[in-house]
Amino acid sequence: MGVEFGLLGPVAAWDADGSALPLGAPRHREVLGRLLIARGRVVPVGRLVADLWEDESPAGAVGAVRTFVAALRRALEPARPPRQPSRLLVTDGPGYVLRAGRGAVDAWRFEDAAARAAGAPPHAAVALWDEALARWRGPVLADFPAAAWAAAEQVRLEALRLDAVERRADALLATGAARDAVADLRAHVAAHPGREDGWVLLATALDRAGRRGEALEALNRARDALAGGGGGPVSGGALARTEARILSGTTGSAAEPAGMADSVWDRAAASWDRTVPARSKARLHATAGLLRDLAVTGPDGLEEARRHRRDLVAAAETTGDTELAARIIGSYDVPAVWTRADDPDDAGELSRAAARAAARFGPDGPAALRARLLSVVAVESRGDAARDAPLSRAGDARATEPWRRRAERAAEEAVRIARRLGDPALLAFALNGAFMQSFADCGSAATRDALGEELTRLAVEHQMPGHEVLGRIVRLQALAGLGELAAADAEAEEIDRLAHRNERPLAGVFTAWYRALRTCETEGWPAARSPYARVLAETADCGMPGLVQGAAVLVALVPVMRGDTPLDPQDFAHLDAGPYRPWLDPLLLVESGAVEQARQALTEVPRPPHDLLQEALWCVLARAAATAGHRPVLRRARDELSAAAGERAGAGSGLISFGPVEHHVQKAEAALGVG
Structure with missing residues (x-):
C-alpha cells in the first residue's frame, strides 16, 4: 500500500510519495509504535490498554483504544472506501496487527x-x-522515552x-x-x-x-x-x-x-610468493581455489572471479597437461542459481572447454573428474548459452536442438556418477547442473522443488552451507511459482539467516526480489510499486548482469500482464529491455497500433529461452499474438503454457508474477475460438 513507517526517531508514517501522514495525537502515535514493535504479531486490546495506561486504566479505555485505531486507519489509508476493511491495520482475533513488510519500517x-x-x-x-x-532520525521511539x-x-x-x-x-x-x-x-x-x-x-x-x-x-x-x-x-x-x-x-x-586473520593472510601470501616457483602448476591449482572462494564474497568478487576464470582455463589448457586442465575446469563448483548466463559467450566457451576435456578422457576415465566436467557442461549451458545453431521461431513446431540435449544428458550422467560414488560434494554440484537443465518444458516448478529439497537435505547433512543456500533458493523460486507463499516465506527467512552466518551476501538479492513479488501477490500492484523500486535500485550493482539487465522492463510489465493497467508504450520508451527485447517488441508494436509490423515481428521472434522466465515470456507473446491475430504463435504459446496451468506466470523466477498461468491460457483459447 506504499506506506512506510518510522521508529528510529519520533513515530512517523509516510505515503508512497514520501509525504508525512497526519497520525494525530500522541496516543494515536503510541498505539502505532506499540503495534510496530510487535513485528507482525497480534497485540490484544487488553495488552494495549495495559501498555498505554501503565498505572491504572480509566473507564472506557478499551473504547478509547478502538477510537485511536479507527483514527489511525483513516490516516494510513485515506483512500479506503467506507466500510471496506483495512488491509494495513487489521483486526485479528482479540486484538490488532499491523501488516507491514520488512521494507516498510525504517x-x-x-x-x-x-x-x-x-x-x-x-x-x-x-x-x-x-x-x-x-535511517536514524533520533532516539528510538523518541516521543515515548x-x-x-x-x-x-x-x-x-x-x-x-x-x-x-x-x-x-x-x-x-x-x-x-x-x-x-x-x-x-x-x-x-x-x-x-x-x-x-x-x-x-x-x-x-x-x-x-x-x-x-x-x-x-x-x-x-x-x-x-x-x-x-x-x-x-x-x-x-x-x-x-x-x-x-x-x-x-x-x-x-x-x-x-x-x-589476526589479515595478518596471517599477509604472511602466508608473502611466503607463497617467495617459495612457489612462477608458472608452476601449483599456482594454477591455487588460483582455481581462490577464484572459487572469491566468487561468493559479493558483487565485486563475483565479477573478478568471472573475469579471471576464462583466462585461468586457457592457461591450464596451454600447459598440455590434459588432467591438469580438466581439474582446473572442473574445480569451479560455485553454486549457480540464475538460469540466464551473465555472459553467454563466456559461458558457452567454458561449456565447450569442459566437453572437450571430458571427451579426451572418454567414458572410462576417472569417474569423479568426468562427473565434475559434465556438471560444468550442464551449469554453463544454462538457457541457450551453448547453442550452436539459430533458435527455432516461436510460431514453428518444436524443433530438435542438439546443444540442449547434450547438456541434459551431461546433467543426467553427472548425477548418476555422483550417486554411484557416494560423494556428497560431487552430487551437490551435479544437482546444480540438473537444476539448470530442468527447464525443457513449462510447468516444471514441482520438479525444481524436489531438486531443491534433495539438495538442501544433502547440504544440511554434510555441512555444505553454500549449497544449502542454493537448495533453499531453488525451493524459494519453485514454491513462489506454485503459489505456496507461506512455505516460500520460511525458505526466505532461512536463506537470510544462512547468508549472514556464512558470509554469502548475494543470497540477499534473491530474497529481496522475492519479498517484492510476495507483496504484489498478496497486496496487489499498488502496494508492490515501492518495494520494486527499492529492489531495482539496491540490486543494480549486484554483479549478476544476467539477472539485472532488463529487470526494470519485467517489473513494468507486471501491472500490464496482471490486468491492473493498460499498456502505454511510452512507459517503456526509457527502459532498457536488455535480453528481453525480442519478446517485448511485438507487444509494444501492436499496442502502438503498428499491427502489420507486430505480425512480422511475431513471425520472426525466436521461442523464449528454457529458463526461469519462459512462462512469463510465453505470456507476453500470447498477448501480442492474440491482439495481432497471429495464430501460429498464439497456438504455440497456448500449448506451451498449458503444461503450467497450475502455476503463477513468471513467479518461478522469484522476481515477478503475471498472475495465474491459467488466466493467460484461457485468454489465448478465447482468442483462438476454442471452447
Whole structure:
C-alpha cells in the first residue's frame, strides 16, 4: 500500500510519495509504535490498554483504544472506501496487527542493511553502513522515552546502532581512510565513553593517520573513562593490546580477530610468493581455489572471479597437461542459481572447454573428474548459452536442438556418477547442473522443488552451507511459482539467516526480489510499486548482469500482464529491455497500433529461452499474438503454457508474477475460438 513507517526517531508514517501522514495525537502515535514493535504479531486490546495506561486504566479505555485505531486507519489509508476493511491495520482475533513488510519500517531496513554490510568487503561495507545509519532520525521511539513497553526495543536497537557506528569505522580503517574515521570516532567516544571498542578504534585511527602521540593519549583517556564506570566492568585487555601494537609499530585491524586473520593472510601470501616457483602448476591449482572462494564474497568478487576464470582455463589448457586442465575446469563448483548466463559467450566457451576435456578422457576415465566436467557442461549451458545453431521461431513446431540435449544428458550422467560414488560434494554440484537443465518444458516448478529439497537435505547433512543456500533458493523460486507463499516465506527467512552466518551476501538479492513479488501477490500492484523500486535500485550493482539487465522492463510489465493497467508504450520508451527485447517488441508494436509490423515481428521472434522466465515470456507473446491475430504463435504459446496451468506466470523466477498461468491460457483459447 506504499506506506512506510518510522521508529528510529519520533513515530512517523509516510505515503508512497514520501509525504508525512497526519497520525494525530500522541496516543494515536503510541498505539502505532506499540503495534510496530510487535513485528507482525497480534497485540490484544487488553495488552494495549495495559501498555498505554501503565498505572491504572480509566473507564472506557478499551473504547478509547478502538477510537485511536479507527483514527489511525483513516490516516494510513485515506483512500479506503467506507466500510471496506483495512488491509494495513487489521483486526485479528482479540486484538490488532499491523501488516507491514520488512521494507516498510525504517528499523527493519536498518537491520537488513546492517546485515548486508557485515558480510560485505570493506569499500562496499562503508556505503552499506552509511545506508543503515542514515535511517536514524533520533532516539528510538523518541516521543515515548519513558514508556515501559518501548524500553526493550529501544535498548536493542540503540545497541545495534552503536555497533554499526564502530563497524563502519573499522571498515573505513580497512580501506585506508583512517583520517576520515577520526572525527566520527571522537564524537562517538565523547557520547559513549564506556565503549571500549570505540576507544580502541579511535586510537587505531589516530595511529594510522600518523598521530601516534594522540593515539596513546586517547588510550589513557579511555582507561580513565572506563574506570569511572561509564560502561561497567572491563578487562582493559583490548586497550593494552592496542597500546602494545602502537608502541611496536605493528599495523593491524582494530577488530582484533579480523586483524589476526589479515595478518596471517599477509604472511602466508608473502611466503607463497617467495617459495612457489612462477608458472608452476601449483599456482594454477591455487588460483582455481581462490577464484572459487572469491566468487561468493559479493558483487565485486563475483565479477573478478568471472573475469579471471576464462583466462585461468586457457592457461591450464596451454600447459598440455590434459588432467591438469580438466581439474582446473572442473574445480569451479560455485553454486549457480540464475538460469540466464551473465555472459553467454563466456559461458558457452567454458561449456565447450569442459566437453572437450571430458571427451579426451572418454567414458572410462576417472569417474569423479568426468562427473565434475559434465556438471560444468550442464551449469554453463544454462538457457541457450551453448547453442550452436539459430533458435527455432516461436510460431514453428518444436524443433530438435542438439546443444540442449547434450547438456541434459551431461546433467543426467553427472548425477548418476555422483550417486554411484557416494560423494556428497560431487552430487551437490551435479544437482546444480540438473537444476539448470530442468527447464525443457513449462510447468516444471514441482520438479525444481524436489531438486531443491534433495539438495538442501544433502547440504544440511554434510555441512555444505553454500549449497544449502542454493537448495533453499531453488525451493524459494519453485514454491513462489506454485503459489505456496507461506512455505516460500520460511525458505526466505532461512536463506537470510544462512547468508549472514556464512558470509554469502548475494543470497540477499534473491530474497529481496522475492519479498517484492510476495507483496504484489498478496497486496496487489499498488502496494508492490515501492518495494520494486527499492529492489531495482539496491540490486543494480549486484554483479549478476544476467539477472539485472532488463529487470526494470519485467517489473513494468507486471501491472500490464496482471490486468491492473493498460499498456502505454511510452512507459517503456526509457527502459532498457536488455535480453528481453525480442519478446517485448511485438507487444509494444501492436499496442502502438503498428499491427502489420507486430505480425512480422511475431513471425520472426525466436521461442523464449528454457529458463526461469519462459512462462512469463510465453505470456507476453500470447498477448501480442492474440491482439495481432497471429495464430501460429498464439497456438504455440497456448500449448506451451498449458503444461503450467497450475502455476503463477513468471513467479518461478522469484522476481515477478503475471498472475495465474491459467488466466493467460484461457485468454489465448478465447482468442483462438476454442471452447
